Amino acid sequence: MDDSGIPPTEKLYLEDAYLDGVDSTVLATDSEGARVALDRTVFYATGGGQPHDTGSIGAAQVIDVRSEGQVVWHTLEGALPLPGETVQSSIDWERRHQLMRTHTALHILCGVIWNDYGTAVTGGNMEPLAARMDFEFDPLPDGFASIIEQRVNEEIGLARPIVVSFMDREAAAIDEALIRTKTNLVPDYVERVRIVDIVGLDTQADGGTHVRTTSEVGHVRVVKTESKGKGNKRIRIALS
Numbered sequence: 001m002d003d004s005g006i007p008p009t010e011k012l013y014l015e016d017a018y019l020d021g022v023d024s025t026v027l028a029t030d031s032e033g034a035r036v037a038l039d040r041t042v043f044y045a046t047g048g049g050q051p052h053d054t055g056s057i058g059a060a061q062v063i064d065v066r067s068e069g070q071v072v073w074h075t076l077e078g079a080l081p082l083p084g085e086t087v088q089s090s091i092d093w094e095r096r097h098q099l100m101r102t103h104t105a106l107h108i109l110c111g112v113i114w115n116d117y118g119t120a121v122t123g124g125n126m127e128p129l130a131a132r133m134d135f136e137f138d139p140l141p142d143g144f145a146s147i148i149e150q151r152v153n154e155e156i157g158l159a160r161p162i163v164v165s166f167m168d169r170e171a172a173a174i175d176e177a178l179i180r181t182k183t184n185l186v187p188d189y190v191e192r193v194r195i196v197d198i199v200g201l202d203t204q205a206d207g208g209t210h211v212r213t214t215s216e217v218g219h220v221r222v223v224k225t226e227s228k229g230k231g232n233k234r235i236r237i238a239l240s
Helices: 093-117 144-157 169-174
Strands: 021-030 035-038 055-057 060-068 071-077 086-091 121-127 130-135 162-168 192-198 202-205 220-227 233-239
Touching: 035 086, 086 093, 093 121, 093 130, 093 144, 093 192, 093 202, 093 220, 093 233, 144 220, 144 233
Parallel strands: none
Antiparallel strands: 021 035, 021 086, 035 071, 055 060, 055 086, 060 071, 121 130, 130 233, 162 192, 192 202, 220 233
16 A cells, blocks of 8 residues: 555556556546546556656546656546546557657667666656667767667667566666666665566666567667766667
C-alpha cells in the first residue's frame, strides 16, 4: 500500500510496451487536480527523460501522467470516472511507438559511446523522433559526430534483439555497469530492477519503453553537438 493509502498501480508497459489499451478499475479520483488513479495502466508516466503517453480513459483525454510513489495519476480533460468504475484506456499508439524508437536509439548511442570511449551519461531528454544526451567529454574527439552517426546506424542495421528482464535490486546494485548515468535514477521503492538488454551491445537498468529489435528504430542522424560546460558535451539526434 502506498503512503496515500492507494494500492500501487500495475504498470503494464514494463512487461509489454506494445500493449496499447486495457480495461482498468478506478481506485481513486482527485477532482481538484482532474486526476484518476487506476489499478493498472498502459500509460507511461513522465520519468527518466521520457515524456508521458497521451490517449484516452473512457471519453476523457489523458493530458498528463505522473507517478507519486507507486501510484500513477492520470490527468484528464473531460468528465472524471467514479471510484470503482471500470474504464477502457487507450494510448496514442503512433506517439508511443515513436518514443519507443527514440528511447532505443538513445540506448544504442549510449552503448556505442560506452563501449568505444568508456564515457558515462550525465543527462538526457527526448520527444517523439528527436532527443539529446549529455556525456562526459572534454573535448569531443575529431570527427566525432559523423563517426558516431555511422556506428549507431551500423548497430541498427544488425537488427539486434532487445530483451527485457528483471533483477533483484541487491543483485543489480553489485553490477555497476547496469547504471550508465552519473546518478542512480532507480527509485528507492523499486525492489525488482528492470533491465533492458540490446543483445551484444548494451545492458542497463531502465524503466522506459523500447522496441523489440534495433532495426525497428529507423535511421538516426546526429544533428548537432554542443558544449554544456567543461567535461560535458551534448549530442542531439533525430530519427527518420
